[in-house]
Amino acid sequence: MHFILEPEVAGGLGANTVMDRTSHPPQVMHLHYQFDGWLGDVLVESFPCFIVTRAAKEALIAAAVTGVQFGDVEVSTSDQFSEVCAGVVLPEFVRLEAVGGAGSDDFGVVKDGRLVVSERALAVLQQFQLVNALVEPFVL
Amino acid sequence: MEAGNRQRAQSYLDMSPQASSDAVLRLSRGASLPQDTQLLTMQARINQINAIGDSIRQQRLAADAMETSGLYADGAGDVRTLLTLSDTSAPLQRFAAEPLSPLARALTMEVEVPPSLAAVGRGAGDLVAGGILGAANMTVLPLADTVQAGLKFLHGSATGDYQPLNSLSTFGAPDASTWDGVKSTAVNIFNVSPAGMVYHSYAGARDATTALMNGDLRRATSEGLGLGLNFAGARAVGMGDYGFTITDVRGAGMGRGQVGAIGIKFGKLADGQGATFGRATSNDYRATFFAEYPELNGKVVVHHAVEQQALTRYPGVVSAAEMHSLENLRGIPKETNSQLHLSEIRREWNRFYRENPTATQAQLLAKATEIDAKYGIRFSPPVESGN
Numbered sequence: 001m002h003f004i005l006e007p008e009v010a011g012g013l014g015a016n017t018v019m020d021r022t023s024h025p026p027q028v029m030h031l032h033y034q035f036d037g038w039l040g041d042v043l044v045e046s047f048p049c050f051i052v053t054r055a056a057k058e059a060l061i062a063a064a065v066t067g068v069q070f071g072d073v074e075v076s077t078s079d080q081f082s083e084v085c086a087g088v089v090l091p092e093f094v095r096l097e098a099v100g101g102a103g104s105d106d107f108g109v110v111k112d113g114r115l116v117v118s119e120r121a122l123a124v125l126q127q128f129q130l131v132n133a134l135v136e137p138f139v140l
Numbered sequence: 141m142e143a144g145n146r147q148r149a150q151s152y153l154d155m156s157p158q159a160s161s162d163a164v165l166r167l168s169r170g171a172s173l174p175q176d177t178q179l180l181t182m183q184a185r186i187n188q189i190n191a192i193g194d195s196i197r198q199q200r201l202a203a204d205a206m207e208t209s210g211l212y213a214d215g216a217g218d219v220r221t222l223l224t225l226s227d228t229s230a231p232l233q234r235f236a237a238e239p240l241s242p243l244a245r246a247l248t249m250e251v252e253v254p255p256s257l258a259a260v261g262r263g264a265g266d267l268v269a270g271g272i273l274g275a276a277n278m279t280v281l282p283l284a285d286t287v288q289a290g291l292k293f294l295h296g297s298a299t300g301d302y303q304p305l306n307s308l309s310t311f312g313a314p315d316a317s318t319w320d321g322v323k324s325t326a327v328n329i330f331n332v333s334p335a336g337m338v339y340h341s342y343a344g345a346r347d348a349t350t351a352l353m354n355g356d357l358r359r360a361t362s363e364g365l366g367l368g369l370n371f372a373g374a375r376a377v378g379m380g381d382y383g384f385t386i387t388d389v390r391g392a393g394m395g396r397g398q399v400g401a402i403g404i405k406f407g408k409l410a411d412g413q414g415a416t417f418g419r420a421t422s423n424d425y426r427a428t429f430f431a432e433y434p435e436l437n438g439k440v441v442v443h444h445a446v447e448q449q450a451l452t453r454y455p456g457v458v459s460a461a462e463m464h465s466l467e468n469l470r471g472i473p474k475e476t477n478s479q480l481h482l483s484e485i486r487r488e489w490n491r492f493y494r495e496n497p498t499a500t501q502a503q504l505l506a507k508a509t510e511i512d513a514k515y516g517i518r519f520s521p522p523v524e525s526g527n
Contacts, residue, residue, distance in 0.1 A: 010190035012449035
């Protein structure tokens with residue numbers, strides 16, 4: 001069983017993002033994720049990129065999930081974040097790249113860039129906070 | 141239990157064709173019908189629903205009066221009537237429901253809902269993002285099933301009114317020959333959300349769609365499609381003077397019988413409605429906003445209607461002066477749910493980015509207008525119908 005997972009969108013692509021827009025979804029070579037808020041989920045998105053907390057990453061690695069690799073992300077916060085999340089200290093985030101087959105590996109993306117996760121991977125993420133993500137069954 | 145609900149719903153429709161569709165909806169909610177339920181014949185239902193819709197529309201029109209930008213109708217809307225009303229306040233006209241065409245009738249058959257689709261179906265009465273709901277039982281024609289199965293997820297219901305061999309262009313909008321790949325009769329309104337969900341309203345939208353395709357609204361529709369706007373909860377501003385908002389579509393699934401109601405806010409749009417850009421003299425957008433609304437300083441979170449990241453995602457489409465202009469700024473009261481509201485808006489934009497590899501300024505503003513229509517009442521100052 002696999003699921004389409006639409007994570008919380010906590011912010012957007014920051015000005016330092018470097019991407020190739022000649023394809024869609026665009027290829028993001030350097031991800032600058034600027035938080036405008038944060039409801040606390042360990043996996044957040046800004047199309048076409050996903051980032052997870054380092055703790056969640058370690059749990060995923062420990063579970064030996066497939067179809068995922070991790071990378072660097074530049075994180076910043078906006079003025080809006082300062083207003084709505086005053087006092088909130090963000091945990092460390094890393095970039096999550098779903099490179100597996102959608103519906104076969106634990107992580108994959110469909111053509112439009114939406115994330116597909118296995119039940120197992122979802123369970124790992126749900127060990128942490130993942131209450132703002134939209135989850136729907138994935139139909140091949 | 142289920143048979144009892146079906147019987148009650150059937151009896152209710154038989155006995156009270158003018159009754160509120162909400163009552164029918166409640167009945168259907170209690171029905172918990174199985175996927176293969178057969179309940180109402182389509183023809184009788186269409187007639188009944190149209191009658192119900194007329195009744196509801198008249199009640200709503202009387203109760204709500206007119207809003208400045210148009211009419212609010214509920215039920216089996218006949219937009220031709222609404223168009224007349226919006227312009228002249230003429231009395232309501234009643235249009236008889238059209239019978240199924242021979243082709244539609246020939247194609248009408250019942251099939252089991254594929255488990256893959258059923259799995260993503262919502263129960264009767266589910267509202268989806270404040271817009272539409274799906275029906276309990278998705279009974280689809282094989283061909284329609286094929287068409288829709290290619291559209292990722294189905295959150296609506298489909299019944300025998302499909303004429304999957306005919307495209308929308310058949311109905312008078314040659315420039316709207318494709319509608320996100322869906323082929324349909326005029327009976328249905330579809331919308332494919334950024335998440336890939338198909339929003340579908342059934343009989344209540346019957347004449348609305350026809351009119352949208354055939355009438356003066358064609359301009360609005362065509363433009364709406366051209367802009368990639370969604371119908372559900374969206375507000376389409378046409379090339380001409382007309383626009384429409386489908387504010388609330390509700391339906392209930394009862395096997396092949398779908399009871400639907402649609403709320404349409406429709407009318408002639410005043411000049412200048414909808415989100416716009418101005419020109420800022422400073423990039424300090426908060427200063428710009430609070431200079432105009434000093435009383436809100438400290439009380440609202442200022443955000444951009446068209447998000448700042450549009451500068452990164454669509455280089456050259458919007459200038460910094462436009463981005464930070466007062467016209468593009470919105471205030472959300474600092475309250476418990478402000479962050480949640482902002483998160484919802486970000487999600488809307490994220491879906492837009494996913495669906496639009498490129499975007500024009502008009503498309504960005506149309507999306508901002510759509511979001512204003514959905515969330516603007518929560519803003520301070522409120523934005524109720526565009527900017």
